[in-house]
Amino acid sequence: xxxxxxxGAKVLGGEAQDVLIDxxxxxxxxxxxxxxxxxxxxxxxxxxxxxxxDLHTHLREPGxxxxxxxLTGTRAAxxxxxxxxxxxxxxxxxxxxxxxxxxxxRLGREHGYCxxxxxxxxxxxxxxxxxxxxxxxxxxxxxxxxxxDDGKCVDDAVIMRRALxxxxxxxxxxxxxxxxxxxxxxxxxxxxxxxAELGLGGWxxxxxxxxxxxxxxxxxxxxxxxxxxxxxxxxxVEIVRWAKSRGIDVTAEVTxxxxxxxxxxxxxxxxxxxxxxxxxxxxxxxxxxxxxADGTIDIVATDHAPHPHEDKDCEWxxxxxxxxxxxxxxxxxxxxxxxxxxxxxxxxADRMSVKPAAIGRATEHGRxxxxxxxxxxxxxxxxxRGVVDPADFASRSRNTPYEGRELPGRVTHTFLRGRxxxxxxxxx
Amino acid sequence: xxxxxxxxxxxxxxxxxxxxxxxxxxxxxxxxxxxxLPTLRGRTICNLFFEDSTRTRISFEAAEKRLSADVIxxxxxxxxxxxxxxxxxxxxxxxxxxxxxxxxxHSASGAPYRLATSGWIDAPVINAGDGTHQxxxxxxxxxxxxxxxxxxxDTGLGKDLAGKRITLVGDxxxxxxxxxxxxxxxxxxxEVTLVAPPxxxxxGVETWPCxxxxxxxxxxxxxxxxxxxxxxxxxxxxxxxxxxREYSRRYGLDGERMAKMPEHAIxxxxxxxxxxxxxxxxxxxxxxxxVVEQVANGVSIRMAVLxxxxxxxxxxxxxxxxxxxx
Numbered sequence: 001x002x003x004x005x006x007x008g009a010k011v012l013g014g015e016a017q018d019v020l021i022d023x024x025x026x027x028x029x030x031x032x033x034x035x036x037x038x039x040x041x042x043x044x045x046x047x048x049x050x051x052x053x054d055l056h057t058h059l060r061e062p063g064x065x066x067x068x069x070x071l072t073g074t075r076a077a078x079x080x081x082x083x084x085x086x087x088x089x090x091x092x093x094x095x096x097x098x099x100x101x102x103x104x105x106r107l108g109r110e111h112g113y114c115x116x117x118x119x120x121x122x123x124x125x126x127x128x129x130x131x132x133x134x135x136x137x138x139x140x141x142x143x144x145x146x147x148x149d150d151g152k153c154v155d156d157a158v159i160m161r162r163a164l165x166x167x168x169x170x171x172x173x174x175x176x177x178x179x180x181x182x183x184x185x186x187x188x189x190x191x192x193x194x195x196a197e198l199g200l201g202g203w204x205x206x207x208x209x210x211x212x213x214x215x216x217x218x219x220x221x222x223x224x225x226x227x228x229x230x231x232x233x234x235x236x237v238e239i240v241r242w243a244k245s246r247g248i249d250v251t252a253e254v255t256x257x258x259x260x261x262x263x264x265x266x267x268x269x270x271x272x273x274x275x276x277x278x279x280x281x282x283x284x285x286x287x288x289x290x291x292x293a294d295g296t297i298d299i300v301a302t303d304h305a306p307h308p309h310e311d312k313d314c315e316w317x318x319x320x321x322x323x324x325x326x327x328x329x330x331x332x333x334x335x336x337x338x339x340x341x342x343x344x345x346x347x348x349a350d351r352m353s354v355k356p357a358a359i360g361r362a363t364e365h366g367r368x369x370x371x372x373x374x375x376x377x378x379x380x381x382x383x384x385r386g387v388v389d390p391a392d393f394a395s396r397s398r399n400t401p402y403e404g405r406e407l408p409g410r411v412t413h414t415f416l417r418g419r420x421x422x423x424x425x426x427x428x
Numbered sequence: 429x430x431x432x433x434x435x436x437x438x439x440x441x442x443x444x445x446x447x448x449x450x451x452x453x454x455x456x457x458x459x460x461x462x463x464x465l466p467t468l469r470g471r472t473i474c475n476l477f478f479e480d481s482t483r484t485r486i487s488f489e490a491a492e493k494r495l496s497a498d499v500i501x502x503x504x505x506x507x508x509x510x511x512x513x514x515x516x517x518x519x520x521x522x523x524x525x526x527x528x529x530x531x532x533x534h535s536a537s538g539a540p541y542r543l544a545t546s547g548w549i550d551a552p553v554i555n556a557g558d559g560t561h562q563x564x565x566x567x568x569x570x571x572x573x574x575x576x577x578x579x580x581x582d583t584g585l586g587k588d589l590a591g592k593r594i595t596l597v598g599d600x601x602x603x604x605x606x607x608x609x610x611x612x613x614x615x616x617x618x619e620v621t622l623v624a625p626p627x628x629x630x631x632g633v634e635t636w637p638c639x640x641x642x643x644x645x646x647x648x649x650x651x652x653x654x655x656x657x658x659x660x661x662x663x664x665x666x667x668x669x670x671x672x673r674e675y676s677r678r679y680g681l682d683g684e685r686m687a688k689m690p691e692h693a694i695x696x697x698x699x700x701x702x703x704x705x706x707x708x709x710x711x712x713x714x715x716x717x718x719v720v721e722q723v724a725n726g727v728s729i730r731m732a733v734l735x736x737x738x739x740x741x742x743x744x745x746x747x748x749x750x751x752x753x754x
Contacts, residue, residue: 188537196632199537199561199607204631268545269538313546315515317536317559 003027003038004420006413009048009379011369013345019048021375024417028371041413043379049349051083051376051414053356053365054326055146055175055253056229056301059085059116062103063092068306068396070107073326074114076304076395078421080326081378081411082114084357084365085304089121090151096121096132098140105142113421117362120144122163122174126152131163138170145361148175150229151276153211155181160215164224173251173359175227176215178236179277183207188317190263190278198266200316203278205233212236216243216250225249227359230303232258232277234287241296251359253301254288256325256332261285261401271312271319272401275305292351293342299356302329306397324395328388330380331407338382339408345382364417375418384410394427432544432553433733436564436612441588444615448572449585450732451725457494458728467735468497471528476518477556478504478534483699483723484556484566488531491730497738500527515539516548523549529738530554537561552737560602566698567608569729571616573722574653577694590617595647597623597679598657598706599668601630605698606657610638621647625679627668644679648688655696656681656706672705682708686716694718 004021011017011029018033019026059073068076070087077085087104089095095104101118108116120137124130126149137144147167154160154176163174184207189195191202212228216239219226228240231252243250257275262282265273273279291297305322312319333352337343343351357366367373387406390398414422421428430438439447457463473492477485485501492499504518515534522530529552532540537559544553557563575584578592594613600606600622613620620638622629633640641647648654659675669675681695689695695717701707711717 191631193632193635196630196636197607199559199604202631269541313516315534315536315539315542317538318515 004418005033005035005038005040006043006048006379007035007040009043009046010345011048012349013047016044019369019377021415021418024375026369026371026373026375029369041379045381045383046412047345047380047382048369049081049345049378049380050353050366050369051378051416052081052330052352053360053362054082054085054302054304054329055299055356055360056150057085057087057304057326058090058306058322059087059104060091060306061107062100066308070104070116071111072394072396073304073306074108074111074116075427076324076326076393077114078414078416078427079394079411080328081330081380081414082326083376083378083414083416084115084117084362085326086117086119086146086360088150089119089148090126094121094125095119096124098133098136098142101137101142101144102140112416112419113427114416115362115365117360118142118144119146119148119150119175122147122149122154123159128152128154128156128159131159131166134163134166134172135170138172145170145172146175146227147172148177148229150175150177153177153179153181155211157214157218161218161222164219164226165222168224171361173225173227175229176211177229178208178211178215180207180210187278189266189274190280192263192281194263194266198269200266205235205280208233208277209235209239212239216240216248219250220246220248225251228252230255230258230277230301231288231297232280232284234284237287237291237296241291244296251298252296253299254292254297255301255303256329257323257401258288259285259292259336260332265401269316271314271316272323272399272403274316274319274321275323276321289336289340289342292337293347298351299359300329300333300352301356302326306395307399308397312399322399324393324397324400327393327395328400328402328407330411331409334382334409335407375415377415378411379413381410381412382408384408386410431737433564433737434541434544434553434555435562436567436608439564439612439615441615441617444568444571444612445586445588447568447729447732447736448575450736451572451728452581452585454731454735455725455728457731458724463494464496465494466496468492468495468738471738472498472500472526473529473531473734474500474502474522474527476502476504476522476530476532478515478532478539479557481533481557484533487723487726488556488730490727491734494727495731495734497734515543516546519543519548523551527551529734531556533557535559554733554737557604559604561604562608563604564608564612565726565730565733566605567612568733569722569726570609570655570696570698571612572725572729573696573718574694577718578652578692588616589613592618592652593621593650594618595621595623595651595654596657597644597654597681599628599659599663600624600633600657601628602660602663603657609655610636614638621651623647623679625669625675645685645688648685649690651689651693653694653696654681654689656701658698658700659702659706676705680706680708681711683710686711686714696722699723
């Protein structure tokens with residue numbers, strides 16, 4: 001495999017350096033490196049980050065290939081600067097057996113745009129009643145370490161307790177979609193001032209917070225680790241902060257859209273803003289940003305949720321919940337966290353690569369940018385400004401809330417084990 | 429005038445008064461031997477009802493026919509929520525057939541707004557009730573009834589409801605009538621108080637331009653009109669209140685309670701009434717109860733809205749999609 005020299009990029013936003021990729025690994029990092037025999041990428045003014053890792057992606061395959069496939073989803077991931085994504089289990093059939101997770105894992109490897117690490121269902125069919133074969137999924141070729149019924153909450157306290165205990169045997173983690181089901185019956189949007197006015201069913205913050213409170217206490221009791229998916233309220237932040245101060249092994253994620261958008265947008269009744277958990281208030285958004293900055297929230301995860309046009313081009317109540325996010329995540333984080341001074345680029349690398357890889361035990365990802373490490377890298381032009389046009393997306397679905405909105409930053413190159421999957425913003 | 433009528437909150441004070449005044453003129457038609465005006469001759473109006481509502485549909489139909497419009501009734505039975513594309517497809521079918529206005533009733537909040545703003549159709553959209561969101565013509569007919577009773581049929585012309593104290597009682601949480609009335613009555617200068625058990629008041633109500641009380645007896649002596657809201661049977665099994673009897677004791681309107689109201693004060697109800705629970709027969713059948721007048725006034729109001737929206741007021745102009753709202 002040929003050599004690639006990335007010249008003059010700011011590694012993790014620091015001093016400009018050269019990075020020489022040789023084969024699948026980083027050969028050398030320094031200044032004035034020789035370009036001999038290497039293809040040169042002039043990267044002055046650009047930021048070099050370890051390849052991004054998304055702990056929360058919906059690839060829809062198997063079952064809803066009209067929304068997304070492993071191929072289109074990983075191409076979208078590469079476009080967004082990702083080198084690894086964790087694929088949620090709510091497919092058809094559900095990823096609750098070794099067979100399904102191995103298939104998804106294999107497709108990711110075959111396509112070669114982005115490593116796909118399947119997430120296994122916690123319970124059979126996501127029904128919350130009976131544990132899925134967690135051990136078999138871990139022992140499979142996919143090596144599953146993250147388990148989640150995402151889309152649904154593991155609301156039975158006993159099942160949740162058993163799952164937390166059981167995965168300790170192989171270092172697994174349960175990623176909880178925190179949503180008390182009775183408190184969210186008929187829920188359409190955040191419960192508050194806007195829902196009262198619009199007459200849409202409310203999804204109260206307490207439905208999320210009460211489950212998180214219960215689960216951190218369960219994790220403490222059984223000495224296991226729990227991960228909170230797409231945390232969305234100021235109150236949830238307080239609970240996780242308290243749990244961490246107490247030494248409970250909890251990690252949490254926030255989505256880009258919860259860092260930027262509020263429930264005021266629902267006034268348009270445009271279902272592109274319909275998502276679960278729902279967009280919250282300005283106060284929540286500010287609390288989430290601060291929590292991501294101070295480490296209370298560990299990572300950014302996209303909750304990339306592709307849906308075909310017809311599932312969104314309808315009345316609000318009939319519309320599917322979810323937004324695509326892989327291709328815009330870094331830009332939203334740049335706008336909400338970097339340009340507000342809350343996080344530097346090293347912090348972005350930590351929250352979008354190092355920590356998510358660590359939580360998911362993706363040992364080849366989220367590594368330092370230094371000699372001998374796997375060449376999983378992302379190059380970003382932070383000065384770029386552009387208006388989001390969904391027609392440019394690699395994702396099969398176009399349900400982005402950012403259409404027509406100007407966002408900063410652009411991923412120019414992505415490298416997966418030394419191979420460029422994105423070159424000058426175009427898929428390789 | 430606006431192009432669509434989606435929410436009572438969209439009406440300015442002058443728009444609302446214009447509609448009420450126009451409705452007074454329309455009401456005179458009902459007093460004639462031949463109750464018909466040629467105003468909308470040659471225009472086609474579709475009543476697109478995704479949710480059953482006989483009385484609202486008939487009221488619109490009567491209004492349309494009195495204005496000589498051609499009427500298509502489209503009853504899409506059952507909920508479109510299970511297959512969302514039907515609203516868009518249906519709307520486009522109607523558009524293709526040359527419908528000049530769509531009156532829509534839908535179980536999903538926001539469906540009329542989507543219809544009006546998504547570029548699916550160009551025709552004016554009139555909301556005939558959407559989910560738990562809005563029912564603007566109901567609020568208009570209520571305001572019309574109040575103005576007639578509290579100010580006077582002729583003396584009320586050109587006037588709003590400034591200073592009138594209106595109380596709405598019951599299931600505010602699920603009530604599009606309550607939302608529409610709070611918006612419109614506030615616009616018309618009235619002071620609104622909502623009375624309900626706390627379980628039936630929405631979280632977030634504190635930003636509404638009204639007071640909230642849990643004590644009906646305390647509010648009645650200060651009310652010029654008391655509007656009872658319908659309590660749906662299914663709420664009774666969903667822990668919103670312990671029993672029908674307890675609800676009735678605390679929030680029902682009987683003769684004894686009515687006696688606490690000022691002498692001029694009226695009792696209103698959007699119908700259909702749950703007699704014995706929300707309201708006793710004694711109250712429902714008293715002279716102070718305006719339920720039947722509200723029904724008659726509904727036709728006049730809907731005539732006024734159709735007349736004004738469909739260019740009886742000014743020449744019809746090509747539709748401009750309201751893209752800025754989406």
